[in-house]
Amino acid sequence: MSVSAGPISTRGSTSARVTHYRTATVEGVTIFYREAGPIDGPTVVLLHGFPTSSHMFRNLIPALADRYRVIAPDYPGYGQSDMPERDQFAYTFDHFANLIDGLLDQLGVKRYAMYVMDYGAPVGWRLALKHPERITGLIVQNGNAYEEGLKEFWEPLKAYWADGSSERRRALSKLVSPEITKFQYTDGVSDPSRIAPDNWIHDQALLDRPGNADIQLDLLYDYRTNLPIYPAIQAYFRKYHPPAIIVWGKNDSIFPADGAFAFKRDLPDVEFHLIDSGHFALEDRADEMIPLIRDFLDRKVDAKPS
Numbered sequence: 001m002s003v004s005a006g007p008i009s010t011r012g013s014t015s016a017r018v019t020h021y022r023t024a025t026v027e028g029v030t031i032f033y034r035e036a037g038p039i040d041g042p043t044v045v046l047l048h049g050f051p052t053s054s055h056m057f058r059n060l061i062p063a064l065a066d067r068y069r070v071i072a073p074d075y076p077g078y079g080q081s082d083m084p085e086r087d088q089f090a091y092t093f094d095h096f097a098n099l100i101d102g103l104l105d106q107l108g109v110k111r112y113a114m115y116v117m118d119y120g121a122p123v124g125w126r127l128a129l130k131h132p133e134r135i136t137g138l139i140v141q142n143g144n145a146y147e148e149g150l151k152e153f154w155e156p157l158k159a160y161w162a163d164g165s166s167e168r169r170r171a172l173s174k175l176v177s178p179e180i181t182k183f184q185y186t187d188g189v190s191d192p193s194r195i196a197p198d199n200w201i202h203d204q205a206l207l208d209r210p211g212n213a214d215i216q217l218d219l220l221y222d223y224r225t226n227l228p229i230y231p232a233i234q235a236y237f238r239k240y241h242p243p244a245i246i247v248w249g250k251n252d253s254i255f256p257a258d259g260a261f262a263f264k265r266d267l268p269d270v271e272f273h274l275i276d277s278g279h280f281a282l283e284d285r286a287d288e289m290i291p292l293i294r295d296f297l298d299r300k301v302d303a304k305p306s
Helices: 060-064 093-106 120-130 152-163 166-176 178-186 198-207 212-240 257-266 282-300
Strands: 020-026 029-036 043-047 069-073 112-116 135-140 244-249 271-275
Touching: 020 093, 029 060, 029 093, 043 060, 043 093, 043 120, 060 069, 060 282, 069 093, 093 120, 093 212, 112 120, 120 135, 120 212, 135 282, 152 166, 152 212, 166 178, 166 212, 178 198, 198 212, 212 257, 244 257, 244 282, 257 271, 271 282
Parallel strands: 043 069, 043 112, 112 135, 135 244, 244 271
Antiparallel strands: 020 029, 029 069
16 A cells, blocks of 8 residues: 655645645555645545546635645546456445545544535445544535435436346436536536536546446446445434534435435534535535535534544
8 A cells, every 4th residue: 555745734834725636555446635734633534426526626625724634535436546447346335435444544534524425425424334433523515314315316216226227227328428417517506607617528528438437337326225324324423413514505406405404303403504506516606615614614623633
């Protein structure tokens, strides 16, 4: 295992907001990650969604990095991380969580807050179940932990989960098309001129790599494994009461706001904000979301050592 040179800045340094682009080898797989902030600051781990990468956090990272050590990895098959062949690598949420856990161990991260979004939620929930004592706080943005958050959009996927047939799989291939990639960024957004088209062009270029579409369809099938652990995640919320904030794009047709409200059952003290945006709310509402996130971290996480 190897890690490129680590951060040397100390808390409060003017160099803390510089983002570094690094790699580490975990279980023989090269994992790319963005890192910024003082190494002795409280750690915040940013876990991205589909079909993007740590690129989605490019604006949030410097907004936190004066005080917090921020780490945003790419999963295998995403962004700049390795894309192993499917017959040599299990593209599952369990595997992703184990690799991110290994990365954090290499980086010496003992305690951390998590920002979970979309696929980042099932990755993050597995980390929380494995190491509940390490989680200092949760930032939840359109990341599900309740079945009522899986509505109409998910019906074709549930049919695929039920039989795993080639026919059902082929029917889902449209989910990696340019039209759907753009839709994920623009649906539910009141002013699309605030969304940089670089987003879907960047994501689609990576989706169009030979073999990547099948990787995505493998993960869409594996998503079925998340539903059986929802009760354990909800029990974790009730037992450990992690400080939590929800900043949820309320117009998201993939993860609708029903899923956000459900968190209140098990986290009655959750700080709750519905944002007038869609799936990738940070793209057009960062000016609204970042102050909320920063205030939450400063009050609830900053005093807790990493």
